[in-house]
Amino acid sequence: MIHYDSKLLAVVATMPQSVADVVRMLEVIQAVCADDDGLKWFNGLYLEVTKAVRARTQLTETAPGAFADPAWIEALDVRFAGFYFAALKDALSGAKTPGCWQAMFAVRNQPAIARIQFALAGMNAHINHDLPEAVAATCRATGNAPHHGTAQYNDFTGLNTTLDSLIEAAKKKLRVRLLGDALPDVSHLEDTLAAWSVTAARESAWNNAELLWSLADLPLVSATFLDTLDGLTAVAGKALLVPVP
Numbered sequence: 234m235i236h237y238d239s240k241l242l243a244v245v246a247t248m249p250q251s252v253a254d255v256v257r258m259l260e261v262i263q264a265v266c267a268d269d270d271g272l273k274w275f276n277g278l279y280l281e282v283t284k285a286v287r288a289r290t291q292l293t294e295t296a297p298g299a300f301a302d303p304a305w306i307e308a309l310d311v312r313f314a315g316f317y318f319a320a321l322k323d324a325l326s327g328a329k330t331p332g333c334w335q336a337m338f339a340v341r342n343q344p345a346i347a348r349i350q351f352a353l354a355g356m357n358a359h360i361n362h363d364l365p366e367a368v369a370a371t372c373r374a375t376g377n378a379p380h381h382g383t384a385q386y387n388d389f390t391g392l393n394t395t396l397d398s399l400i401e402a403a404k405k406k407l408r409v410r411l412l413g414d415a416l417p418d419v420s421h422l423e424d425t426l427a428a429w430s431v432t433a434a435r436e437s438a439w440n441n442a443e444l445l446w447s448l449a450d451l452p453l454v455s456a457t458f459l460d461t462l463d464g465l466t467a468v469a470g471k472a473l474l475v476p477v478p
Contacts, residue, residue, distance in 0.1 A: 234325075235342065240265050241272075242325040245318040252287050252307050255314040259283060262321075269412055271341035272321075274348040275355025278403050279317070285395050286310055300391070301384040302377075309371040309389075316363035317355075332467035333358035336474060345476035347416055348407035353429050354473040356400070360434040361466040366459070368442035373449075379442045389439060393432045400431050410477070420477045429473070 244262055249255045259280040266273035290307050292299040300306050320334040330338065337354040340346060368389070372379045380386065404426050410416060441462065448455040 235267075235270060237265050237267075238325050242322065245322040245325075248315045248318060249311050252283070252290070252310050255283055255311060256280070256287065258314075258318065269342065269344065271337065271343070271346060271348070271351035271411060272355075274351040274407055274411075275337070278352045278399065278407075279355065279359070281399050281403075282396060283310065283314070285399060286392065289392070289395070298391075300388040302388055305371065305375055305377065305385050306388050306392075308375060309367060312371050312374075313359070313364060313367035316367060317359055320358070320363075331358070331362060331463050333362045333463055333470050336467050336470035340474055342411075343476065344411045345478075346474055347410055347422060347477055348413075349404055349426065350422070350474050350477075351411070352403055352407055353400075353426075354470045356431065357429070357434070357470050357473055358466055360431070360438050361469065362463055364435065364438035365441035365445055365462070368439060369445040372442070372446065379439065379446050381439075381443075386439065389435070393435060396431045396435070416477055421475065422477050425473060425475075 241262060244258055244265070249258060259276060262276050263273060263280055266276065286306065287310075289298055290300060290303040290310075292303075320330055321338075322328075323330040324335060324338045337351060337358060341351065368379050371377075372385070377383065377385050408416060408422075408426075416422065444458065445455060448458065
C-alpha cells in the first residue's frame, strides 16, 4: 500500500456516468499519484486517450474524423473506464482483482521498471481483458450486435490512428525508469516496445467481444473463457513488466 491509496479509493468509490466523469476521475488520480508510482504513467496515458476520444465525439457530423454513432462510442468509453476503476477499487480494498491488473498493481513502486512498461502493461490489461466485455455489454445495452462492418465497428477501428499516435509518442516520452533516470542504450525493452501494437490488441478485443456475444446463453462457458483470457493477459502483462537491468 502507498500512503495516498485511501485517496485513490475514494475517487473510484462510485462509477462514472458520463465521459466528463471519466475525465474528472482520471485527472484526480493523476494529481494524487506521485511520479514514483507506476500507476501514474498508465493513468496519464489513458487520460490522454480519453480526452482524444471525447474531442472526436464532439465533432460535427460532417467534420473529418467524426463518428457515425458518437453516442455508442461515448457509452463504450464510460463502460470501458468502469472496468479500470473497478479493478483499482478491488486492488486497493483487498478484494479479488483480475490477474492482469494485479500484475501491474503489485509492482507499481519498482524503480527498475520503465514508465512506458507501466503504461503498456495497463493498456494490455485494459484492452485485452476489459475491452471485449465492455464492447459486448455496450452492444447489449444499445441493441447493436458486435459484428464486423457495422457503423459501431467502423467507429471503433477509426480510433486506431489516434491511439497509435498517442502510444508512439508515449513510447518516446516515457522511455525512462520509474524515477526518471535514463535506461541503457540496448535492452530487452526495445523488442518489447516494438512487439506491442494497440491496433492488433483492439482488433483481438473486438473478435473476443463477438465470441462473448455468441456465448450469451452459455454463462459457464463464457466465464471460463474470461478466466482464460485473464490468465493469458496476465502472462503478457508480466512479460511487459520485466525490470530493465
